Amino acid sequence: MLEREGYLRALLESYGGVAFTSGESRSNRLRRKDGLVMVERISRMKLKICLVGERAVGKTSLLSRYVFNTFDVVYKGTLGSKMSLLSFKQIVAGNELVEAQVALFDLMGERAIRDSFRDVVFWGAHGFLAVADVTRSHTLQCLPEWVDCVHSVAGEIPFGILINKIDQAPSGNVDPKDAKWLQSTFPDVPYYLTSAKTNEGVEAAFDSLIEGIVASVLAKSMTRRETKLISERLLDFARRRGNCGVTKNDLLKAFKVTDISSLMKEVEDLNRLGLIILEPTGPASFVIRLTDKGEKELESIERTERIVEEPV
Ligand SMILES: Nc1nc2c(ncn2[C@@H]2O[C@H](COP(=O)(O)OP(=O)(O)OP(=O)(O)O)[C@@H](O)[C@H]2O)c(=O)[nH]1
Numbered sequence: 529m530l531e532r533e534g535y536l537r538a539l540l541e542s543y544g545g546v547a548f549t550s551g552e553s554r555s556n557r558l559r560r561k562d563g564l565v566m567v568e569r570i571s572r573m574k575l576k577i578c579l580v581g582e583r584a585v586g587k588t589s590l591l592s593r594y595v596f597n598t599f600d601v602v603y604k605g606t607l608g609s610k611m612s613l614l615s616f617k618q619i620v621a622g623n624e625l626v627e628a629q630v631a632l633f634d635l636m637g638e639r640a641i642r643d644s645f646r647d648v649v650f651w652g653a654h655g656f657l658a659v660a661d662v663t664r665s666h667t668l669q670c671l672p673e674w675v676d677c678v679h680s681v682a683g684e685i686p687f688g689i690l691i692n693k694i695d696q697a698p699s700g701n702v703d704p705k706d707a708k709w710l711q712s713t714f715p716d717v718p719y720y721l722t723s724a725k726t727n728e729g730v731e732a733a734f735d736s737l738i739e740g741i742v743a744s745v746l747a748k749s750m751t752r753r754e755t756k757l758i759s760e761r762l763l764d765f766a767r768r769r770g771n772c773g774v775t776k777n778d779l780l781k782a783f784k785v786t787d788i789s790s791l792m793k794e795v796e797d798l799n800r801l802g803l804i805i806l807e808p809t810g811p812a813s814f815v816i817r818l819t820d821k822g823e824k825e826l827e828s829i830e831r832t833e834r835i836v837e838e839p840v
């Protein structure tokens with residue numbers, strides 16, 4: 529237990545604001561390298577990540593190493609599939625705290641099982657790690673089949689390749705023939721040389737997949753937020769102008785940095801939703817006034833908590 533706490537503390541320090549725990553998260557205060565952080569916004573998300581690959585390549589061992597920092601030399605093949613939950617916290621730019629619940633699915637490396645349960649296991653996954661054993665070349669050759677199988681259910685989700693048991697590779701590296709094959713088969717996919725036994729490369733592989741997924745969810749959410757911000761500013765502008773309303777010229781001056789087509793689209797959407805009234809005053813001019821419904825919407829936006837569940 530103490531060892532695990534030490535391990536978690538080490539992780540927290542080395543990642544400057546990133547903590548991984550199984551079960552309940554242990555830290556409410558997050559420390560970044562430049563001091564304690566005042567969190568201004570919290571984004572919560574749930575992620576599903578799978579581990580796939582042939583039998584005995586080390587999927588369960590990699591997971592145990594990453595989650596519990598343990599390793600067992602005895603092979604106990606996984607029956608069916610097993611799930612581990614992790615709570616992931618990270619401070620991102622703008623003092624935003626990301627809280628992700630990560631469900632890691634460890635699947636038995638049996639093709640018959642994979643083919644029978646692929647829909648259940650891979651559906652809704654956000655990313656996966658495809659594992660091969662460096663000492664058994666054919667486990668590498670089988671990876672395209674595993675990758676296609678996950679993609680056929682979950683869509684083109686991101687993944688990384690783990691070439692495991694690197695502690696047993698005769699030269700400490702991948703056979704040059706296998707390395708060449710890997711580069712031509714998966715030219716743009718990141719791959720990691722790992723050892724669940726020595727812990728080499730394990731954290732880097734899992735962390736970079738999880739962080740990549742979190743970054744892409746946040747990027748999508750940022751676009752949604754920017755659109756939302758334009759509509760909030762538009763409603764607020766119309767409220768401040770009251771009965772005088774906002775003319776097209778006022779609008780173009782106030783929203784100089786926004787491109788006209790997305791601005792006009794927002795105006796049309798708000799009009800369609802009944803939050804503003806758009807009154808034409810000439811062939812290419814209009815005046816905008818806030819409706820009662822718009823007033824209420826604005827009040828509710830202002831009351832909204834700064835905690836968001838990110839749709840993923
Ligand atoms: N030397 C060494 N042995 C490893 C490593 N990773 C796993 N093993 C051993 O390889 C055997 C298989 O490991 P598992 O983690 O059970 O493999 P798996 O991919 O989960 O197997 P299935 O559940 O049957 O699909 C075990 O005896 C592990 O101790 C490693 O990095 N180095």
Ligand SMILES: [Mg+2]
Binds near residue numbers: 636
């Ligand atoms: Mg297993």
